[in-house]
Amino acid sequence: MIPSDAQHNWTGNYTVESPTELRLYGSSMGGIWFNSSPNGGTWNGYVSTNVQGGDPTVVKVGASSYLMVHAGAPNANLVAEPMTSPTLRVLPTPASGSMTVHSSISSEGRLLVFDASGHVVLDEAFQQTATLDARIWSAGCYTARVVLPEGVCQARFIIERSH
DSSP states (O other), X not given: OOOOOTTOEEEEEEEEEETTEEEEEEEETTEEEEEEESSSSSOOOEEEEEEOOEEEEEEEEETTEEEEEEEOOSSOOOOOOBOOTTSEEEESSSBSSEEEEEESOOSEEEEEEEETXXXXXXXXXXXXXXXXXXXXXXXXXXXXXXXXXXXXXXXXXXXXXXX
């Protein structure tokens, strides 16, 4: 008989760890675990894998290497994705002199400015507001990108020269 309780879901798969050890991988609110047995009848106890998710399938691919496929984690992982506007503003645009880059997020991060060819023309520390001198760049379209712990935001701006 396999010992079970309300916290451990035995939906998973058996994996032959060695000639003397059979493992069953399952999941619980605490994440994915395994339980091992020398014979399929006596089980040694739950061991956490420190992986969040559910319904695991595990294949042993080397002496101490495993491939695990499982349903997604119950909690979102941090991913740097573009935030929605208006989290970053560059004013004025078009600009010919001084301009201000302002983010609605006050965290410390990096400010990168790209020209129309995608080349980085500025890379500096940033915290909510920066003043840029448009006179150092050629006329054209640029992208300001701010990389913060909360994500990435960007805005386009134009530099023009008066005739």
